Amino acid sequence: MTRVSRLRVRGIGAFNVLLGLATALGFGLASGWKARSSLTFNPVDLSASAPWHVGTLTLATAPADLVLGLVMVALGVELWIRVPTRGVMARFGGVAVVFFLALLLWAVRTTGPAPINFVNVTAVLVGASALTMVLIFGSLSGVLCERAGVVNIAIEGQFIGGAFVGSMVASTTHDFFFAAIAGGAVGGLLGLILAFLSLRYLSDQIIVGVVLVTMLSGLSSYLNLQVLTPFPQYNTGNLAPNLPIPLLTKIPVLGPVLFDQTGFFYLMILLVAVVSFGLFQTRWGLRVRAVGEHPQAAATVGIRVVGVRYANVILGGVVAGFGGVAFMASQGQFQPGYTSGLGYIALAALIFGRWRPSGAVVASIIFGLSLYLSYNLQTFQVPVSTEVLGMVPYLITIAVVSGLIGRVRPPAADGVPYRRD
Amino acid sequence: MRLELRGITKRFGPLTANDHIDLTVEPGQIHCLLGENGAGKSTLMNVVFGLLHPDEGEILVDGVPQRFANSGEAVRKGIGMVHQHFMLVPVFSVAENVVLGFEPTRSLGRLDRARAREEIRRTSQEFNLEVDPDAIVENLPVGLQQRVEILKALNHDAELLILDEPTAVLTPQEIDALMAIMRSLAASGKSILFISHKLKEVRAVSDVVTVIRQGRVIDQVPPTTDEATLASLMVGRDVTLTVAKDAAAPGEPVLRLEDVVVRDDRGLVAVDHVSLSVHAGEILALAGVQGNGQTELVEAVAGMRDVESGRITLGGRDITNATPRHVLDGGLGHIPEDRQRYGLVMSMTLADNLVLNTPRRAPFAARGTRNLGAVRANAEDLVGRFDIRTTSVESPLSALSGGNQQKVIVARELSRPLEVLVAAQPTRGLDVGSIEYVHRQIVEQRNEGLAVLIVSSELDEVMALGDRIAVMHAGQITGVVDPSTSREQIGLLMAGAVGAADA
Numbered sequence: 001m002t003r004v005s006r007l008r009v010r011g012i013g014a015f016n017v018l019l020g021l022a023t024a025l026g027f028g029l030a031s032g033w034k035a036r037s038s039l040t041f042n043p044v045d046l047s048a049s050a051p052w053h054v055g056t057l058t059l060a061t062a063p064a065d066l067v068l069g070l071v072m073v074a075l076g077v078e079l080w081i082r083v084p085t086r087g088v089m090a091r092f093g094g095v096a097v098v099f100f101l102a103l104l105l106w107a108v109r110t111t112g113p114a115p116i117n118f119v120n121v122t123a124v125l126v127g128a129s130a131l132t133m134v135l136i137f138g139s140l141s142g143v144l145c146e147r148a149g150v151v152n153i154a155i156e157g158q159f160i161g162g163a164f165v166g167s168m169v170a171s172t173t174h175d176f177f178f179a180a181i182a183g184g185a186v187g188g189l190l191g192l193i194l195a196f197l198s199l200r201y202l203s204d205q206i207i208v209g210v211v212l213v214t215m216l217s218g219l220s221s222y223l224n225l226q227v228l229t230p231f232p233q234y235n236t237g238n239l240a241p242n243l244p245i246p247l248l249t250k251i252p253v254l255g256p257v258l259f260d261q262t263g264f265f266y267l268m269i270l271l272v273a274v275v276s277f278g279l280f281q282t283r284w285g286l287r288v289r290a291v292g293e294h295p296q297a298a299a300t301v302g303i304r305v306v307g308v309r310y311a312n313v314i315l316g317g318v319v320a321g322f323g324g325v326a327f328m329a330s331q332g333q334f335q336p337g338y339t340s341g342l343g344y345i346a347l348a349a350l351i352f353g354r355w356r357p358s359g360a361v362v363a364s365i366i367f368g369l370s371l372y373l374s375y376n377l378q379t380f381q382v383p384v385s386t387e388v389l390g391m392v393p394y395l396i397t398i399a400v401v402s403g404l405i406g407r408v409r410p411p412a413a414d415g416v417p418y419r420r421d
Numbered sequence: 422m423r424l425e426l427r428g429i430t431k432r433f434g435p436l437t438a439n440d441h442i443d444l445t446v447e448p449g450q451i452h453c454l455l456g457e458n459g460a461g462k463s464t465l466m467n468v469v470f471g472l473l474h475p476d477e478g479e480i481l482v483d484g485v486p487q488r489f490a491n492s493g494e495a496v497r498k499g500i501g502m503v504h505q506h507f508m509l510v511p512v513f514s515v516a517e518n519v520v521l522g523f524e525p526t527r528s529l530g531r532l533d534r535a536r537a538r539e540e541i542r543r544t545s546q547e548f549n550l551e552v553d554p555d556a557i558v559e560n561l562p563v564g565l566q567q568r569v570e571i572l573k574a575l576n577h578d579a580e581l582l583i584l585d586e587p588t589a590v591l592t593p594q595e596i597d598a599l600m601a602i603m604r605s606l607a608a609s610g611k612s613i614l615f616i617s618h619k620l621k622e623v624r625a626v627s628d629v630v631t632v633i634r635q636g637r638v639i640d641q642v643p644p645t646t647d648e649a650t651l652a653s654l655m656v657g658r659d660v661t662l663t664v665a666k667d668a669a670a671p672g673e674p675v676l677r678l679e680d681v682v683v684r685d686d687r688g689l690v691a692v693d694h695v696s697l698s699v700h701a702g703e704i705l706a707l708a709g710v711q712g713n714g715q716t717e718l719v720e721a722v723a724g725m726r727d728v729e730s731g732r733i734t735l736g737g738r739d740i741t742n743a744t745p746r747h748v749l750d751g752g753l754g755h756i757p758e759d760r761q762r763y764g765l766v767m768s769m770t771l772a773d774n775l776v777l778n779t780p781r782r783a784p785f786a787a788r789g790t791r792n793l794g795a796v797r798a799n800a801e802d803l804v805g806r807f808d809i810r811t812t813s814v815e816s817p818l819s820a821l822s823g824g825n826q827q828k829v830i831v832a833r834e835l836s837r838p839l840e841v842l843v844a845a846q847p848t849r850g851l852d853v854g855s856i857e858y859v860h861r862q863i864v865e866q867r868n869e870g871l872a873v874l875i876v877s878s879e880l881d882e883v884m885a886l887g888d889r890i891a892v893m894h895a896g897q898i899t900g901v902v903d904p905s906t907s908r909e910q911i912g913l914l915m916a917g918a919v920g921a922a923d924a
Binding site: 281282283284286287289290293294296297298299300301302303412 | 494497518521
């Protein structure tokens with residue numbers, strides 16, 4: 001292992017230690033010894049699917065957060081001393097999860113005789129899963145494009161396009177299958193535009209992507225005003241129904257989070273598996289990665305570089321379009337601007353996840369949780385304004401992408417136009 | 422395979438890169454294509470390999486005319502190419518690189534890695550080219566990477582192998598190994614087209630030599646032809662192959678490096694505790710295979726790269742981590758390795774390029790305003806003195822040939838008051854005539870008492886110019902030897918055998 005990546009691992013270790021100390025001091029000691037926090041692990045809807053009553057856990061806030069903080073410190077120290085080569089990201093993910101737990105305990109603390117405020121962990125995870133799902137669609141789209149050497153910064157635009165068209169189709173056909181097809185087609189079409197301009201005319205991929213996002217956000221606002229506002233019947237009642245999987249939903253906590261979900265969630269899981277398998281186990285994947293790493297080498301053995309790039313950018317667009325429809329179906333309707341930069345956070349998750357589907361999943365879970373908590377912590381006694389809380393996920397994104405992960409290596413030809421002599 | 426080229430012509434706009442080239446490679450023959458840089462060798466090979474389409478002429482494989490739409494088709498017809506810049510994906514394993522484009526698969530399009538490994542093992546045994554199929558290519562030394570390239574071509578059942586300047590990146594020992602491989606491949610019936618401009622190698626390994634110059638076939642000669650004849654065929658006039666110089670009269674040390682450590686772009690140690698001193702009136706030649714830290718060392722001296730630890734002094738003044746401006750003003754002349762990127766601004770005029778590192782200084786500027794008359798006068802003076810061929814001093818630099826561009830840098834640096842000249846690969850890509858010229862200039866400066874540090878990966882150049890030769894391997898100086906040392910011993914030092922020259 002190079003010294004740089006050793007430094008990086010130690011950096012992550014140091015970050016974990018600092019976060020742990022902040023947790024122990026800020027959440028633990030500052031809570032006062034009388035404070036109690038209650039967490040419940042029951043399903044949100046008790047009547048539907050809960051044979052096992054896991055119940056409510058009431059803890060003394062200060063000692064609990066102190067312990068959690070020390071666990072984080074210990075995990076950080078372990079990274080610093082042992083500098084392992086594998087599982088660094090998993091350890092970091094673990095620390096992040098512990099941090100969120102400590103944050104929740106602190107947020108719901110009460111000093112009264114009986115708990116008046118408690119947080120439902122299952123509900124938090126279920127709530128965050130919708131955002132996480134959208135981020136995973138987005139970062140998978142990024143994986144498909146960037147592994148072939150094209151930067152798709154238009155994911156945000158593909159989300160918007162997919163959400164808009166998905167809402168209209170779902171409202172008129174009352175079928176989310178058709179909505180997904182339509183949204184995927186719009187995303188794919190935007191991918192085609194990006195591919196055409198950047199592969200045929202070698203335009204700057206970043207600029208084309210930003211232009212597409214700007215265009216889509218303007219166009220969707222305009223059409224929203226002209227079509228959806230006067231005819232609200234085209235934009236209502238589009239909350240996708242849950243399709244619970246029998247028995248599995250009854251697993252405590254994880255059951256409702258993973259197995260009582262919409263069709264889009266299951267589609268996301270399927271896509272993660274397929275892309276992961278395809279990229280690393282098949283001939284298709286080997287060729288895609290060769291095109292993204294060294295297009296000239298691919299060309300000399302007869303691989304059609306531009307063709308592979310077209311296919312992947314369009315495919316990536318379709319996946320991002322699905323993400324847009326999935327987001328719309330989790331909100332029930334289309335609203336201008338409500339994707340609020342999710343497409344860009346998905347790109348950050350892609351980088352954080354080192355251009356691997358599995359890494360993107362871990363990163364998306366962390367980002368999804370932090371986004372969800374920033375939207376919802378206001379309901380608890382957190383002495384911070386809503387606006388500042390809303391900034392936190394983006395600050396985490398910047399911290400993660402710039403410093404924490406250090407210099408990661410993207411596909412060598414990522415964003416580099418291919419010219420055939 | 423019998424490859425026949427008939428009247429191949431390829432034009433790029435007004436330039437005719439290949440002009441009715443006829444060439445036949447017989448089965449089992451090592452056929453050398455000898456020519457200078459820019460003679461049209463690479464264009465011709467790209468035509469044969471299907472990367473370019475000829476404007477006229479035809480390619481016959483075993484008597485059958487072929488048209489290759491792309492290089493994949495050429496590969497399928499049994500033509501394999503080992504490119505000068507390897508066509509290998511650095512992060513892939515050897516096996517993945519070798520089967521790319523021709524992958525064995527199982528159901529669902531899954532890669533059959535076991536079969537790929539087996540195929541490679543069989544091919545490498547058949548041709549005696551040992552390499553671990555699971556090694557990641559970027560971790561392999563350059564010589565082995567080249568072996569993977571050859572293996573890749575053979576695995577695609579190549580009957581004709583094109584080797585494009587294959588020795589440029591190899592140590593002398595690796596070159597010997599490559600030649601042995603070439604001979605055994607030819608003995609097993611493969612045809613080999615060997616592209617080179619290095620006369621020694623051409624004479625050592627070829628069966629037939631075809632010389633091309635300015636896109637035309639000049640002659641076909643046997644490999645027994647002596648070097649001087651080959652050189653004059655290649656250049657078109659008589660050339661002197663050696664540099665005339667007297668014994669050096671070294672004075673005080675001018676440039677000193679003490680225990681210098683520098684990292685490369687990836688953050689790895691590229692210069693590993695190097696100490697060197699260059700004396701006034703001597704040429705210290707730094708030899709070594711490309712990528713062993715020479716580039717980083719020069720960049721650190723020129724102020725273009727951070728020095729992590731150690732000290733660099735110029736005439737007794739500390740220039741460790743000084744800015745390039747400070748270093749240049751302190752009397753260091755720098756001929757950079759990548760001249761088009763670091764030495765020149767191609768879109769600016771010849772006159773402006775000649776004052777590129779002194780634009781603010783009198784007489785070229787005063788009170789924040791440029792004195793264009795002085796810039797022009799300077800340019801006209803230097804064009805005459807250094808024999809720079811141009812239509813006008815106001816021409817953009819991109820209009821000049823590579824040799825003349827290099828003369829511009831040499832003129833600019835040598836016309837300033839210098840204490841030391843650092844020249845990295847000063848003759849790379851130049852024709853023989855320009856090489857002679859640059860060498861003469863460097864020796865002249867050394868005779869006048871300048872300290873000179875030459876960095877070159879061409880062993881011939883190092884041995885011709887150096888008064889002392891320092892050999893660099895993996896960031897360290899493996900030895901400092903006299904130029905009378907044998908090529909073999911310097912080769913061992915280049916491969917990292919510390920102290921081999923003591924034997």
